[in-house]
Amino acid sequence: GIQVEQSPPDLILQEGANSTLRCNFSDSVNNLQWFHQNPWGQLINLFYIPSGTKQNGRLSATTVATERYSLLYISSSQTTDSGVYFCAVESGGSNYKLTFGKGTLLTVNP
Amino acid sequence: KAGVTQTPRYLIKTRGQQVTLSCSPISGHRSVSWYQQTPGQGLQFLFEYFSETQRNKGNFPGRFSGRQFSNSRSEMNVSTLELGDSALYLCASRRDRGSRNTIYFGEGSWLTVV
Numbered sequence: 033g034i035q036v037e038q039s040p041p042d043l044i045l046q047e048g049a050n051s052t053l054r055c056n057f058s059d060s061v062n063n064l065q066w067f068h069q070n071p072w073g074q075l076i077n078l079f080y081i082p083s084g085t086k087q088n089g090r091l092s093a094t095t096v097a098t099e100r101y102s103l104l105y106i107s108s109s110q111t112t113d114s115g116v117y118f119c120a121v122e123s124g125g126s127n128y129k130l131t132f133g134k135g136t137l138l139t140v141n142p
Numbered sequence: 143k144a145g146v147t148q149t150p151r152y153l154i155k156t157r158g159q160q161v162t163l164s165c166s167p168i169s170g171h172r173s174v175s176w177y178q179q180t181p182g183q184g185l186q187f188l189f190e191y192f193s194e195t196q197r198n199k200g201n202f203p204g205r206f207s208g209r210q211f212s213n214s215r216s217e218m219n220v221s222t223l224e225l226g227d228s229a230l231y232l233c234a235s236r237r238d239r240g241s242r243n244t245i246y247f248g249e250g251s252w253l254t255v256v
Contacts, residue, residue: 065245073179073230075247082242118185120245127198128239129175132185 034059034123038133045109045140053104053136055119063122064095065130066104068115075118078104109140144169146248148233154254160221163251167214167235174216175245176208179230188231191216192239223255 035058045051057064064082067075079086079093081102086093090109095102106113116137120130147166155161167174176188187200191210208218214235220227232250236243 062242063245067247073232073250073252075232075234077244077246080244120185128173128190129187129198129200130177130185130234130245131187134184 036133042137050107055102059123061121067118111140114140148248152252162219165216165233171235173236175234177232228255
């Protein structure tokens with residue numbers, strides 16, 4: 033099946049700093065989503081982005097499907113941005129199941 | 143509109159018991175999937191239901207089962223609980239089975255097996 037690798041596994045920032053999270057995947061995808069898992073466990077959908085670039089406030093994401101990677105940018109980070117960020121993909125042969133990376137644990141210190 | 147709703151949020155069970163978890167998808171969403179999250183294995187796909195039929199199943203033993211009702215609500219059941227079944231169980235819904243549909247997750251059900 034498709035493989036998903038996220039980097040870095042851990043990231044510690046000071047409030048106000050910018051960061052880039054990366055997601056590499058091993059096959060072509062029909063669906064790629066970025067999620068933020070809050071402290072209570074819920075996966076909050078950030079972006080649906082199988083290709084192209086999107087922005088939502090301080091967050092933006094870019095997926096280069098031909099090179100099989102996606103980037104999540106967080107600008108002017110806030111303590112509330114802390115948590116685990118997951119990249120998840122669906123490939124054409126996956127029969128509508130998401131394969132998740134192991135996540136990036138982001139800690140933003142005040 | 144209301145998001146994906148899961149109940150119960152927290153529960154503690156004893157080894158050997160069974161548990162049933164419930165999921166109400168976003169209104170109008172017909173596909174419901176279940177995922178298990180553990181510290182060791184991460185997020186793993188359990189199964190997907192659409193039109194009351196299981197369409198896809200992950201690599202889990204037969205103790206894990208589920209169903210979907212005509213109103214798209216879904217339940218999953220785990221029988222003969224083992225300590226290793228302690229996990230966060232997440233339900234997700236999407237409008238239909240096309241891949242080009244955003245998937246939304248509920249808050250999850252935290253299961254502890256003692």
